[in-house]
Amino acid sequence: MTQALLALAGNQNSGKTTLFNVLTGSNQHVGNFPGVTVEKKVGQLKDLKEVSLVDLPGIYSLSPYTSEEVVTRDFILQEHPNLIINIVDATNIERNLYLTLQLMELQVPMIIALNMMDEVVQSGNSIDTELLSKQLGVPIVPISAARKQGINELIRTIKKMLKHPVAVLKPDFCSGEVHRAIHAIAHIIEDHAKQCDYPLRFAATKLVEGDAVMQQKLSLHDDDIHIIEDIVKSMEHALQVDREAALADMRYCYIESICKDSVCKVQETYGQQRSEKIDRWLTHKYLGIPIFILLMLFIFYITFSVIGGALQEWLEIGIEAFTEQFSILLNNIGVSSWLHELLINGVCNGVGSVLSFLPIIVILFFFLSLLEDSGYMARVAFVMDRSLRRIGLSGRSFVPMLIGFGCSVPAIMAARTLSSERDRKMTILLTPFMSCSAKLPIYGMITAAFFPDHAALILISVYLLGILVAILSGLLLKQTVFQGDCVPFVMELPAYRIPAAKSVSLHMWEKAKDFLHRAFTIIFTASILIWFLQSFDWQLHYISDSSASILASLGSSLARVFAPLGFNDWRAATALISGVTAKESVVSTLSVLTQGNDAALAQMLPQIFTPLSAYAFLAFTVLYMPCIAAFAATKRELGSWRDALLTVGYQTAAAYIVALLIFQIGSLFL
Amino acid sequence: MTLDQIKPGKGGIIIAVNGEGALRRRLLDMGLTPKTKVVVKKTAPMGDPIELSLRGYMLSIRKDDAAKIEIEVIADDTGLVGTGR
Numbered sequence: 001m002t003q004a005l006l007a008l009a010g011n012q013n014s015g016k017t018t019l020f021n022v023l024t025g026s027n028q029h030v031g032n033f034p035g036v037t038v039e040k041k042v043g044q045l046k047d048l049k050e051v052s053l054v055d056l057p058g059i060y061s062l063s064p065y066t067s068e069e070v071v072t073r074d075f076i077l078q079e080h081p082n083l084i085i086n087i088v089d090a091t092n093i094e095r096n097l098y099l100t101l102q103l104m105e106l107q108v109p110m111i112i113a114l115n116m117m118d119e120v121v122q123s124g125n126s127i128d129t130e131l132l133s134k135q136l137g138v139p140i141v142p143i144s145a146a147r148k149q150g151i152n153e154l155i156r157t158i159k160k161m162l163k164h165p166v167a168v169l170k171p172d173f174c175s176g177e178v179h180r181a182i183h184a185i186a187h188i189i190e191d192h193a194k195q196c197d198y199p200l201r202f203a204a205t206k207l208v209e210g211d212a213v214m215q216q217k218l219s220l221h222d223d224d225i226h227i228i229e230d231i232v233k234s235m236e237h238a239l240q241v242d243r244e245a246a247l248a249d250m251r252y253c254y255i256e257s258i259c260k261d262s263v264c265k266v267q268e269t270y271g272q273q274r275s276e277k278i279d280r281w282l283t284h285k286y287l288g289i290p291i292f293i294l295l296m297l298f299i300f301y302i303t304f305s306v307i308g309g310a311l312q313e314w315l316e317i318g319i320e321a322f323t324e325q326f327s328i329l330l331n332n333i334g335v336s337s338w339l340h341e342l343l344i345n346g347v348c349n350g351v352g353s354v355l356s357f358l359p360i361i362v363i364l365f366f367f368l369s370l371l372e373d374s375g376y377m378a379r380v381a382f383v384m385d386r387s388l389r390r391i392g393l394s395g396r397s398f399v400p401m402l403i404g405f406g407c408s409v410p411a412i413m414a415a416r417t418l419s420s421e422r423d424r425k426m427t428i429l430l431t432p433f434m435s436c437s438a439k440l441p442i443y444g445m446i447t448a449a450f451f452p453d454h455a456a457l458i459l460i461s462v463y464l465l466g467i468l469v470a471i472l473s474g475l476l477l478k479q480t481v482f483q484g485d486c487v488p489f490v491m492e493l494p495a496y497r498i499p500a501a502k503s504v505s506l507h508m509w510e511k512a513k514d515f516l517h518r519a520f521t522i523i524f525t526a527s528i529l530i531w532f533l534q535s536f537d538w539q540l541h542y543i544s545d546s547s548a549s550i551l552a553s554l555g556s557s558l559a560r561v562f563a564p565l566g567f568n569d570w571r572a573a574t575a576l577i578s579g580v581t582a583k584e585s586v587v588s589t590l591s592v593l594t595q596g597n598d599a600a601l602a603q604m605l606p607q608i609f610t611p612l613s614a615y616a617f618l619a620f621t622v623l624y625m626p627c628i629a630a631f632a633a634t635k636r637e638l639g640s641w642r643d644a645l646l647t648v649g650y651q652t653a654a655a656y657i658v659a660l661l662i663f664q665i666g667s668l669f670l
Numbered sequence: 671m672t673l674d675q676i677k678p679g680k681g682g683i684i685i686a687v688n689g690e691g692a693l694r695r696r697l698l699d700m701g702l703t704p705k706t707k708v709v710v711k712k713t714a715p716m717g718d719p720i721e722l723s724l725r726g727y728m729l730s731i732r733k734d735d736a737a738k739i740e741i742e743v744i745a746d747d748t749g750l751v752g753t754g755r
Contacts, residue, residue, distance in 0.1 A: 060699050065695055092725075279712075285715055382714050490700055492728065
């Protein structure tokens with residue numbers, strides 16, 4: 001068989017990812033669709049290595065309003081897949097078939113994988129798949145992706161369809177006035193559609209719906225547009241509804257009419273009944289929020305204290321031992337001292353300190369995929385939605401933001417599960433304002449030196465400051481950058497399901513791989529760069545006294561920039577620069593640059609800061625650009641250097657302005 | 671009457687979906703079309719959004735958006751929707 005491209009399309013929560021994992025195994029690559037932060041997964045079929053399968057985003061319709069839906073239709077129209085596999089949730093067939101009807105209009109050969117058929121049958125319901133297949137003119141294979149039932153039959157059907165592709169039978173499910181309008185418009189745009197290589201029926205339907213994207217792509221004459229609008233107006237007049245409602249209604253009426261014959265539902269499935277019982281507790285009026293908070297506390301405790309903490313310690317010990325052995329080896333070979341320093345202090349320590357994050361990330365994503373795959377994440381969004389609405393986000397962003405208090409890296413990576421591109425970008429930008437746990441040593445250092453009697457108060461105020469800036473930024477961004485295209489909060493609450501072990505482990509592996517890849521590319525490079533700046537002076541002499549280094553001299557020139565914030569000191573500036581590698585380095589750098597020992601640090605700090613400027617310094621550290629690992633995650637998730645740099649630029653600017661206000665206004669009173 | 675005014679446990683039949691743009695299209699796409707039966711299941715802990723049952727599945731929408739859906743209350747409502755329970 002020759003090369004072939006399959007597209008997997010379906011609703012969210014239809015078991016799409018599970019089916020993708022079953023069909024491809026672990027041969028998958030994850031990336032983004034060009035220009036958007038929409039995830040694109042590609043894999044090779046297990047039995048047919050020459051056939052690639054693309055996992056399209058989970059969507060409910062092919063409207064022009066969300067980037068996920070636009071990406072899906074563009075992919076099918078431009079990449080011309082040989083076959084669409086449309087996964088349909090049999091327990092929720094009416095709404096799932098709504099997308100199917102729109103996919104059929106794309107005139108690409110198609111197979112329906114009717115998922116969760118086992119659940120339908122178990123509950124005493126039934127679906128006559130043969131009849132349904134005849135009615136739709138599309139082959140249907142009943143499967144259960146989670147139990148791997150029907151997969152062989154699905155593969156056989158795929159093979160058959162690839163050998164003898166059968167186009168979707170002309171999907172003439174329209175009737176009456178809508179039918180007349182679609183066909184009249186089809187005549188007008190026939191040439192344009194052919195020129196763009198668009199399926200005529202799809203283009204005509206989209207024009208009836210008033211799809212601006214399609215209208216533009218077809219480059220119609222003004223005269224044609226007028227005629228089309230007249231046709232639509234007379235249709236609207238005859239039906240007494242507007243164009244979008246007319247088409248949605250037509251599709252659902254058609255679905256109802258065929259389901260009446262082929263679907264027999266005597267009761268809700270057991271899964272649906274069970275979900276209702278579980279939700280009596282999990283979305284309970286008074287218990288819903290406490291249960292959520294307890295669950296998150298438990299996850300944090302396990303991740304950061306119990307397992308993650310222990311694994312992190314072991315990993316650190318391992319890395320240290322490796323570094324030591326490696327150092328001895330280098331000495332034995334007799335490499336020059338600067339190369340020794342580069343490999344040990346630059347590479348091993350730099351990458352090593354970032355690598356020790358790995359256990360935390362893997363464990364956090366274990367829990368996150370449980371929350372996501374079980375269906376609980378949708379309940380979190382439901383329960384917490386109100387709290388984030390004012391800043392233009394939905395409840396879905398709550399979990400990534402909460403994780404931000406632990407570590408920004410997995411928090412930014414967790415934003416991937418948000419269903420809208422706008423929410424994803426905004427969440428990625430705001431999450432680092434949630435003060436991460438690596439910043440605690442900085443707060444400890446400053447409060448010990450300046451505010452020993454009010455440590456708790458200062459600590460709380462710093463956390464609140466981060467949240468406040470996030471809220472203000474949200475309000476600001478809602479009015480500016482992320483204006484207009486606010487994605488409506490209309491969210492399915494799927495039935496609870498037991499997460500598939502394979503999906504969870506693949507998800508963890510994928511995140512670990514992703515993080516390791518970054519640790520050895522961006523973070524590796526950055527570690528070497530920082531080491532270089534720390535170890536050489538401008539004449540490129542290798543130096544042992546870091547106060548003469550390039551980094552220190554950069555720090556001195558930057559010190560002036562920080563003068564309006566109250567800390568015109570090269571050591572503070574240098575510490576902030578090195579804080580970009582990891583936030584803990586702010587403390588270690590300050591201690592190296594002052595006396596070289598932690599005990600003396602508290603005595604030295606008052607030479608650099610006044611209490612007010614120390615607080616301004618704290619404010620700056622909470623808000624300014626996150627560490628290089630988080631920056632790498634931002635770049636990865638946003639898919640563009642420009643957006644990533646703008647994001648950290650915004651964060652640093654916000655930090656500067658807030659610290660400036662604190663110092664300047666504070667100076668008036670103190 | 672609009673959907674946001676319906677008490678949890680009660681339902682009705684959709685008469686019209688008002689509003690515009692992405693939100694309205696999304697409501698229609700999710701099956702909130704005229705003549706569809708819908709039941710309000712519950713309200714979220716903070717009073718908003720609400721949970722609906724329609725076409726055999728559960729959907730959550732905000733009250734502001736529910737206010738755009740006109741509804742005719744069914745007098746004898748048993749809380750059953752779609753093809754059965």
